Amino acid sequence: MKGNTLTDAVGIQHSPVTESARIVSLVPSITELLFALGLGEQVVGRSHYCVHPALAVAALPSVGGTKKIRHSRLRALRPSHVILNIDENPKLLADQLADYVPQIIVTHPLTPEDNVPLYRLIGSIFNRGAEAETLAATFEQALAELRQVAWLRRRVLYLIWRKPWMGVSRDTYIARMLALVEWETLPAESEARYPVLELNRALLDAADLVLFSSEPYRFQPADLNAFARTYDCPLEKLRLIDGEMTSWYGNRAIAGLAYLARFASENSQRSGAICSI
Incomplete structure (x- = not known):
């Protein structure tokens, strides 16, 4: 977010709502954040991928x-605000929504630290400043505790898709989350933020661990077994990782920091294993 707590990721200045809002969130992690801020009764719609909090x-x-x-369905909800994200929602969609939605709020956290201004942006617009500050303080405490640990530097290949294989560049929220525990994502350089990967021996052997995310592709244990066979890669360097905990910002990022600390601690030893393809 910008320096002003009421300015969103594309520089639009917003005003605090003066009455109850009608909010549609098309960003799963933001939908969860709205409920954490006590705004659940003002959320009138969501995307199919907004799954937390499940019952609500x-x-x-x-x-x-x-x-x-489905624009007709969204129009019928008469939203006063729609919340988007630069990575998850295309600009064309934002332009279309601007024709009939009074307020479009665009978010774009790029680092874990961006969660604090995100809390304040949403909290300030929807009059939940105190709740936002509580989240901010909790997040900052968790972040400080994580940074007190002397983590072992590791190189990891973080996979988000198959057919084709896709990973993450270091210019992503995911990579910057992993960097908090001194885990460097591969490849070291990439023009694309989510590159298509050629899984050659050099890349696989450079990785201390190969991480298979639970989203957007939901990797399963069977995928790791197939990968080990296909690339003659030891299972000991293959791991499933909870993608919600590494890629979701908002209030889930607080639990994400604790999860990452546990995950890194459990995988702190170098295996020395190599793949031979």
Whole structure:
């Protein structure tokens, strides 16, 4: 977010609401954040991928995915605000929504530290400043505790998709989360933020661990076994990792810091294993 707590990721200045809002969130982690801030009664719609908190969002109408929505369904909800994210929602969708939604709020956290201004942006717009400050203080405490540990530097290949294989560049929120425990994502350089990967021996052997995320592709144990066979890669360097805990910002990022600390501690030893393809 910008320096002013009421300015969003594209520089739009927002005003605090003066009455109850009608909010549609097309960003799963933001939907969860709205409920954490006590705004659940003002959330009137969501995307299909907004799944937390489970019981509460199950009762909300879905307007479609994060890329394509049913505009007629969203119009019928008469939203005063729609919340988007630069990575998850295309600009074309934002432009279309601007034709009939009074307020479009665009978010774009790029680092874990961006969670604090995110809390304050949403909290300030929807008159939940005290709740936002509570989240900010909790997050900052968790972050400080994580930084007190002398983590072992490791190189990791973080996979988010197969057919084709895709990973993350270091210019992503995920990579910067992992960097908090001194884990460097591979490849070291990439023009794309989410590159298609050629899984050659050099890349696989450079990785101390290969991490298989639970989202957007939901890798399963069977995928690790197949990968080990296909690339003659020891299972001891392959791990499933909870993608919600590493890629979701908002209030889930607080639990994400604790999860990452546990995960890094459990995988702190170098295996020395190599793949031979």
